[in-house]
Amino acid sequence: MNDKPVLVALDYPDAESALAFAARLSPQLCRVKVGKELYTRSGASLVESLQKQGFEVFLDLKFHDIPNTVAGAVRSAAELGVWMVNVHASGGRRMMEAAAEALQAYQQRPILIAVTVLTSMSDDDLRELGYTESAAERVSRLAALTQSSGLDGVVCSAMEAPGLRADRGDDFCLVTPGIRLAGDDAGDQRRVLTPADAIANGSDYLVIGRSITAAADPIAALERVHRELGLSS
Numbered sequence: 001m002n003d004k005p006v007l008v009a010l011d012y013p014d015a016e017s018a019l020a021f022a023a024r025l026s027p028q029l030c031r032v033k034v035g036k037e038l039y040t041r042s043g044a045s046l047v048e049s050l051q052k053q054g055f056e057v058f059l060d061l062k063f064h065d066i067p068n069t070v071a072g073a074v075r076s077a078a079e080l081g082v083w084m085v086n087v088h089a090s091g092g093r094r095m096m097e098a099a100a101e102a103l104q105a106y107q108q109r110p111i112l113i114a115v116t117v118l119t120s121m122s123d124d125d126l127r128e129l130g131y132t133e134s135a136a137e138r139v140s141r142l143a144a145l146t147q148s149s150g151l152d153g154v155v156c157s158a159m160e161a162p163g164l165r166a167d168r169g170d171d172f173c174l175v176t177p178g179i180r181l182a183g184d185d186a187g188d189q190r191r192v193l194t195p196a197d198a199i200a201n202g203s204d205y206l207v208i209g210r211s212i213t214a215a216a217d218p219i220a221a222l223e224r225v226h227r228e229l230g231l232s233s
């Protein structure tokens, strides 16, 4: 396990709330994730404010568009100096190759990963969309496509991590949302594991939102995650 596996999802409606919460966290102990809700409202300046606080930022905008547009989007993310950025694997090989190629010009580039199947989706959800594969099968296929397109890793559920680790090797980065502390409500998530089980399954990074941010005492919840992983807080 790497020494900073926790990525705290800052799913807040505005910069003030996000920055106030981040100020209670230590950049030595975790990284932060900025997603669509916060970025749409507060944009690049919010990312820069978090970086000034010392945080490495995962920009979770899940780009999915034509290759030229996605290449430009990941280039903008690199200019912003984010630590990690993502696209949707279902954008296909040419889109992912264009994204990977766009980052080659940067000496210090973001880690580039692709979302396989959202952790909020079940096999039934996929069937309703007309897919005949299970979530696990689709994740496996999209992860192979992601790796052969030159990306660094995928977003998947920790439930799929053992198979992906075996198939894709130790250097392929597995980023897993859908993490819940035991006893917490899964909410809209469908493929869920605890922090300890996710790491045991081979996850590199755990994306954790509500189990921390919606806890009565968020800092105590983060400490509980670290204790569960055998890390000091």
Ligand SMILES: O=c1ccn([C@@H]2O[C@H](COP(=O)(O)O)[C@@H](O)[C@H]2O)c(=O)[nH]1
Pocket: 009, 011, 035, 115, 117, 118, 119, 120, 155, 156, 177, 178, 179, 189, 207, 208, 209, 210, 211
């Ligand atoms: O498949 C995915 C991809 C991204 N996410 C994001 O992670 C967090 C999870 O938040 P929780 O509150 O811990 O459920 C959220 O920002 C999602 O946009 C994901 O859940 N699943």
